[in-house]
Amino acid sequence: MTFADHLVIAPIVLPTVAAGLMLMLDGRSRNALAAINLISTFALLAIAITLAATAASGEPGTAIRTYRLGDWPAQFGIVLVSDRLSSLMLVLTATLACAALVFSLARWHGVGPYFHPFFQFLLMGLNGAFLTGDVFNLFVFFEVLLAASYGLALYGSGYARVRAGLHYIAINLVASLIFLIGASLIYGSAGTLNMADLAVRVAELGPRDRALLEAGASILGVVFLVKAAMWPLGFWLPGTYAAAGAPVAALFAIMTKVGIYAVLRLGSILTGPETEGSVMFGAGWLTAGGAATIVFAMLGLLASQELGKLAGYAVVISSGTLLAVIGAGDPALVGPALFYLVSSTLAISAFFLLIELVERGRTRVDDVLAVTLEAYGLEGEEEPGEDGDSGIAVPAILAVLGVAFVLCGVLLAGLPPLSGFVAKFAILAAAIGRGEAGVSPDAWLLLVVLLLSGFVTLFAVVRGGMRSFWGPIEREVPHVRIVELAPIAALLFLCVVLTVKAEPAMRFMQATAADLRGSKAYSGAVLAEPVPPPAPPREGGSR
Amino acid sequence: MELVVALAIGVLAGSGIWLLLRPRTFQVIIGLSLVSYAVNLFIFGMGRLRVGAPPVLNPDTPDVSAYADPTPQALVLTAIVIGFAMTALFLVVILAARGLTRTDHVDGREGGS
Numbered sequence: 001m002t003f004a005d006h007l008v009i010a011p012i013v014l015p016t017v018a019a020g021l022m023l024m025l026d027g028r029s030r031n032a033l034a035a036i037n038l039i040s041t042f043a044l045l046a047i048a049i050t051l052a053a054t055a056a057s058g059e060p061g062t063a064i065r066t067y068r069l070g071d072w073p074a075q076f077g078i079v080l081v082s083d084r085l086s087s088l089m090l091v092l093t094a095t096l097a098c099a100a101l102v103f104s105l106a107r108w109h110g111v112g113p114y115f116h117p118f119f120q121f122l123l124m125g126l127n128g129a130f131l132t133g134d135v136f137n138l139f140v141f142f143e144v145l146l147a148a149s150y151g152l153a154l155y156g157s158g159y160a161r162v163r164a165g166l167h168y169i170a171i172n173l174v175a176s177l178i179f180l181i182g183a184s185l186i187y188g189s190a191g192t193l194n195m196a197d198l199a200v201r202v203a204e205l206g207p208r209d210r211a212l213l214e215a216g217a218s219i220l221g222v223v224f225l226v227k228a229a230m231w232p233l234g235f236w237l238p239g240t241y242a243a244a245g246a247p248v249a250a251l252f253a254i255m256t257k258v259g260i261y262a263v264l265r266l267g268s269i270l271t272g273p274e275t276e277g278s279v280m281f282g283a284g285w286l287t288a289g290g291a292a293t294i295v296f297a298m299l300g301l302l303a304s305q306e307l308g309k310l311a312g313y314a315v316v317i318s319s320g321t322l323l324a325v326i327g328a329g330d331p332a333l334v335g336p337a338l339f340y341l342v343s344s345t346l347a348i349s350a351f352f353l354l355i356e357l358v359e360r361g362r363t364r365v366d367d368v369l370a371v372t373l374e375a376y377g378l379e380g381e382e383e384p385g386e387d388g389d390s391g392i393a394v395p396a397i398l399a400v401l402g403v404a405f406v407l408c409g410v411l412l413a414g415l416p417p418l419s420g421f422v423a424k425f426a427i428l429a430a431a432i433g434r435g436e437a438g439v440s441p442d443a444w445l446l447l448v449v450l451l452l453s454g455f456v457t458l459f460a461v462v463r464g465g466m467r468s469f470w471g472p473i474e475r476e477v478p479h480v481r482i483v484e485l486a487p488i489a490a491l492l493f494l495c496v497v498l499t500v501k502a503e504p505a506m507r508f509m510q511a512t513a514a515d516l517r518g519s520k521a522y523s524g525a526v527l528a529e530p531v532p533p534p535a536p537p538r539e540g541g542s543r
Numbered sequence: 544m545e546l547v548v549a550l551a552i553g554v555l556a557g558s559g560i561w562l563l564l565r566p567r568t569f570q571v572i573i574g575l576s577l578v579s580y581a582v583n584l585f586i587f588g589m590g591r592l593r594v595g596a597p598p599v600l601n602p603d604t605p606d607v608s609a610y611a612d613p614t615p616q617a618l619v620l621t622a623i624v625i626g627f628a629m630t631a632l633f634l635v636v637i638l639a640a641r642g643l644t645r646t647d648h649v650d651g652r653e654g655g656s
Contacts, residue, residue: 136618143625150632154639162640163651166568169633170649173575174563176629177582180622187615188589 004054008067008082010047011090011127014040019120033116034105040120041097044127048090055087056508064515064525066133074133074526075197081133081526084512085338089130089261092342093254095494096349097123099487103353104247106483111156111245118155122148122251129258133526135183135193135220138262142179142227146172149255152248153240164243171226171236179223185216196526199269199519217270221263228259228319231292238300238312246356249311250349256319257345264326264334268516269523286327291445293320294453301460307355310464311348314412317453318344324449325427328442334513336426339506343419343498347411350491353484354404358468360478397480402469404485407492409461414454419498424450426506548588555581568637568647572630579626583619590615 018040022033055063067080082090101119109115125145132138150172154165187193189212190201205213222233229237237256241249263286297316304310321344325337407418414424428450431443498505515521555577562574590612598613637647644651 136621140621140625143629147629147632150636154636157639157643159643159651162636162643166636166640166649166651169636170563170571170575173629173633174578176625177575177578180582180618181585184586184589184615184618187618188591193614 005065005067007047007051008065008080008131009069011044011051011094011131012080012124014044014047015120015124015127019117019124022117022120030110034109037101037116037119038105041094041101041123044123045091045094045098048087048094051082052084052087052091055082055084056511064522066526066528075192075194078137079133079194079196079526080131081196081522082131083522084508084515085261085264086130088338088342088508088512089254089257090127092257092345093123093126093130095491096251096254096345099349099353099491100247100250103250103484103487104245106481108156108245108247114151115155118148118151119251121145122152124148126254126258130261133195135186135195135198139176139179139183142258143176145255145258146176149252152251153244155248156245160243164240168236168240175223175226178219178226182216182219182221182223185212185219189213189216194526195265195269196519196523199523200527202270217266220266224259224262224266225289225323226259228256228263228323229293229316230289230319230323231296234293234296234316234319237316238304238309241312241315241352242306242308246353249308249352253315253345253349253352256315257322257341260319260322260326260341263323264516267326269519271519283327287324287442287445288327290320290322290324290327291449293317293323294449296320298453298456301456304460307359307464307468310460311351311355313460314348314351314457317412317457318348321427321450321453324446325431328431328446330430331513331517332430333427334516335506335510336423336430338509338512339419339426339498339502340423342505343411343423343495346491346495346498347408347420350404350488350495351408351412353488353491354401354408357478357480357484357488358401358405360480397478398469400485401478401480402465404488404492405461405465405469407495409458409465411492411495412461413458414450415458417499419495419502422499422502422506424454544592544594548584548592552581552584552588555584566648566650568640568649571649572633572637575633576630579622579630583622583626586615586619586622 018036022036025032025036051065054065057063064081064083066074067082068074069078069080071077097119104115104119122145125141125143125148128141129138129145132141150165150169153168154161183193186198189209190198190205192198192201202210202213226233228234241252244252267283294317297313297320300313300316301310304313318340322337322341325333325340411418411420414420428447431446559574559577559579559581562570562577565571565574593611596609596611598611598616600610640651641647646653
């Protein structure tokens with residue numbers, strides 16, 4: 001094994017070590033903790049990019065790297081698998097983490113004692129969940145990331161956070177128990193929990209075991225959909241995200257995508273050309289559920305008065321869109337869906353960071369006042385003409401924030417010219433262009449829901465922006481530091497890069513989707529017999 | 544024996560879910576514990592119920608069919624540890640919520656809505 005082979009486990013080991021180190025330092029020197037966190041997070045980004053580059057270099061269906069812990073054969077031990085999808089998610093996680101961390105250095109990391117260790121543990125759990133090739137191991141990493149997320153969701157304390165956190169924790173604990181039921185049903189019917197082994201055995205199961213396995217997989221699916229906040233299961237999300245601190249919420253933007261990732265991964269394992277007949281069972285449910293999620297989120301967007309809630313519902317819209325698109329069950333749609341995943345996650349993350357800065361200038365009272373003003377139609381009655389020499393000098397910082405706000409809105413709503421538009425256009429083009437015999441009902445549903453959600457998002461963001469930037473209320477210019485603006489700018493810049501380089505990016509996503517089309521390559525790569533190390537040269541021959 | 548175990552799982556899960564849906568935090572946490580017992584038994588059952596069969600291999604009896612399946616037992620152990628830790632963590636949050644909201648209602652305030 002070379003050094004490069006061990007790189008697969010580095011995204012798990014590095015945050016663990018960093019977090020352990022921080023716990024030993026005991027929070028006495030906050031700067032030291034921040035330094036460790038910075039080094040670790042940026043190193044994670046570098047590692048993730050290296051892994052992605054290796055994965056991207058191979059042909060579709062190859063370039064899957066596995067790492068056997070303790071070198072046990074894959075069926076018996078735990079394997080880590082780094083393919084295109086995993087490494088893509090790793091890069092996305094690390095990018096968000098870098099942005100959130102840099103942002104937090106200005107103010108947030110000083111609010112409580114354990115921000116940095118929690119941050120690293122969350123990264124460890126996320127990376128592990130993306131890398132692991134074992135269902136039960138996935139459960140363990142889910143628990144790690146959830147435990148860290150409980151800490152982060154409550155970070156900063158306060159009435160609103162504790163109240164939202166209580167619901168969040170209770171729901172996720174129940175979801176974990178359901179996960180266990182699903183995983184054990186799968187073990188009971190297929191006799192394995194290794195994903196690659198599972199893919200092989202699914203084809204050989206008898207009808208009775210098949211029914212049990214499908215029940216188990218559906219129960220697991222419910223858990224993933226709770227994480228992804230599908231409609232009847234996602235009421236916890238907007239409140240929790242709005243209550244969490246800005247950098248925390250920005251990092252949480254990836255957590256719903258863990259659910260999406262798991263649905264994609266398990267879906268690809270249980271289908272594939274060799275196991276025709278159990279084609280991502282319940283795919284129709286996914287489309288319907290995704291569409292319902294989008295409708296629910298649209299209503300939420302229209303009803304929400306706070307920007308935080310608005311961003312929370314934007315997360316739900318993003319998940320709903322992904323679920324609806326994936327559920328359509330067409331491999332051609334998965335590539336654009338992944339592009340949308342990346343673009344929307346970056347935009348939402350930037351939006352969470354941004355609204356904290358925008359809201360900084362206003363107080364609670366202002367908010368209430370704004371609502372009442374609007375409700376009673378008092379806005380029009382502002383006495384006009386008082387400042388006849390119109391033109392209050394807009395402070396530069398407000399202008400910068402405003403431009404960033406507009407960009408976020410354009411990205412979230414999917415307007416041209418940014419990457420949100422490219423993603424939605426690609427999805428719709430694939431959905432409409434696939435059938436020879438006209439456009440299918442599924443595609444119509446997608447078309448209507450996607451366009452409508454874009455319109456509603458635009459409407460809600462514009463309304464929120466008008467209220468924050470043009471409101472008649474006296475407001476202070478928020479004090480913003482460059483460390484806080486830089487991450488937002490970087491995230492938005494990445495979206496611009498994604499737009500300009502849409503073609504190579506889309507090619508990568510299509511290759512990723514091609515990987516997911518069949519499980520044969522995956523299980524073949526994971527279950528391959530380890531190459532025995534070359535026998536050590538015999539000694540004592542030529543003495 | 545299958546019937547007894549199945550009934551036990553059902554009763555535990557049923558009462559656990561009932562308690563989970565109650566409005567007091569104490570009831571919720573007891574409900575979570577009950578459901579987690581039910582789930583642990585269920586995982587155990589998924590390795591097939593066998594009496595008097597050891598899960599650890601013994602070199603003297605090479606016949607594999609003489610053993611119980613060890614994997615679910617290992618899974619149960621992991622699930623117990625994780626569940627215990629999470630319950631403890633949840634208790635802390637509940638206590639914090641009790642202190643902040645001055646009520647043990649899950650919504651942080653008394654009353655219907």
